[in-house]
Structures are given as C-alpha cells and as structure tokens.
Amino acid sequence: MAGLKEARLLAVAIPAALxxxxxxxxxxxxxxxxxxxxxxxxxxxxxxxxxxxxFIAAPPRVWSALAGLAIITSGLIGGFHAGVEYGWWQGITGCAKVAGGLDVLDPSAAPLVRCDQAPWSLFGISLAGWNFLFSSIGGIAILVLSAKKEQA
Known part of the structure; x- marks a missing residue:
C-alpha cells in the first residue's frame, strides 16, 4: 500500500524533474x-x-507534506502564468526581461522574454500550463500519501 515512502520519493522526484x-x-x-x-x-x-x-529529519511526514505544499505553490503560480499567456487575465507586472543577462558589448543582442507569450506549447498547453498540471496533481498526491497511516 502506498504511503510515506512514496510521498518522500515524489517530493524529491517531482521538483527535480520539473x-x-x-x-x-x-x-x-x-x-x-x-x-x-x-x-x-x-x-x-x-x-x-x-x-x-x-529523508534525514524527523518527522518525515511533516517534511514531505511541506514539500507537497511548495510544489502546489509552484503549480498555482504556473496556472496564473498560463492564464496570462492565454490572455485570460493581466499579469501583475510588466514582466519582460532580458534573457541571460545583459550583453555588455551589445545590449540589443540579448532577447527580450515576455511573460504574456508562450514560447512553446504541446497540445496547446504552455510550459507554465504543464507545470500547473504536474505540480498541482503531484503536490496533492504527496499530501494524500503523507497523510496516510502506515498499515501494520
């Protein structure tokens, strides 16, 4: 039966993979x-x-649940960001930044990255949208598994 062990593994695997x-x-x-x-x-x-x-501190259930909450937080930010990309609502900043830092020799050479334009999508879902899906579902799974009592 799935439980704390799986929650701990997911709590490391999901953010590492994303x-x-x-x-x-x-x-x-x-x-x-x-x-x-x-x-x-x-x-x-x-x-x-x-x-x-x-994996190293007690109580492990608390640490894995906190990891799940952090992962859900990323998912919620991703959902908000996806909504900005899809034009469902406005972002809370002008949100454009020069990629990779400023090129000292030619500042105009660095691309401008905008928050309201999805640079890539799969099946119509942007990277922010995929983060919302994987992080929200994964974070909830971690919380559920962390809350399960071990069977004797």
Missing amino acids: LGGAYVSQYGFGLYPCEMCWWQRYPHFAGLALGLAS
Missing part, C-alpha cells in the same frame, strides 16, 4: 525564462530541499 526540464529547455533549446517562470522555479527549489529533508 527543474531539470526547465533547465534543459533553457540551456538546450534556448527557451529563456521570463520573470514569472523564475517565480515558478523558487517553490520547486524549496520543495526539493524539503523533500530531501524528509
């Missing part, structure tokens, strides 16, 4: 993050740290 995908997209395919993309990464960093803590 952060890994974000960095592969960024450095492998040139899909630089906008400001709101970064906002989605921060809770995943926290979730990964909390998930790892569930």
Whole structure:
C-alpha cells in the first residue's frame, strides 16, 4: 500500500524533474525564462530541499507534506502564468526581461522574454500550463500519501 515512502520519493522526484526540464529547455533549446517562470522555479527549489529533508529529519511526514505544499505553490503560480499567456487575465507586472543577462558589448543582442507569450506549447498547453498540471496533481498526491497511516 502506498504511503510515506512514496510521498518522500515524489517530493524529491517531482521538483527535480520539473527543474531539470526547465533547465534543459533553457540551456538546450534556448527557451529563456521570463520573470514569472523564475517565480515558478523558487517553490520547486524549496520543495526539493524539503523533500530531501524528509529523508534525514524527523518527522518525515511533516517534511514531505511541506514539500507537497511548495510544489502546489509552484503549480498555482504556473496556472496564473498560463492564464496570462492565454490572455485570460493581466499579469501583475510588466514582466519582460532580458534573457541571460545583459550583453555588455551589445545590449540589443540579448532577447527580450515576455511573460504574456508562450514560447512553446504541446497540445496547446504552455510550459507554465504543464507545470500547473504536474505540480498541482503531484503536490496533492504527496499530501494524500503523507497523510496516510502506515498499515501494520
């Protein structure tokens, strides 16, 4: 029966996989993050740290549940960001940033990354939308599994 062990594994695997995908997209395919993309990464960093803590600190149920909440937070930010990309609502900032930092020799050479334009999608779902789906479902699964009592 699934329980705490699976919750702890998911609490590490989900943010590691999603952060890994974000960095592969960024450095492998040139899909630089906008400001709101970064906002989605921060809770995943926290979730990964909390998930790892569930393996070394007591009580593990609390650490994995906190990781689940951090992952859900990233998902909610992703849902908000997807809504901005799809034009369902306005973002809370102008949200455009120069990718990769400012090029000292030619500042105009660095691409401008906007939050209201999805640079990539699969089946009509943007990266922010996929983050919303995977993080929300995964975070809820972690919370449910963390709450289960172990069977003797």
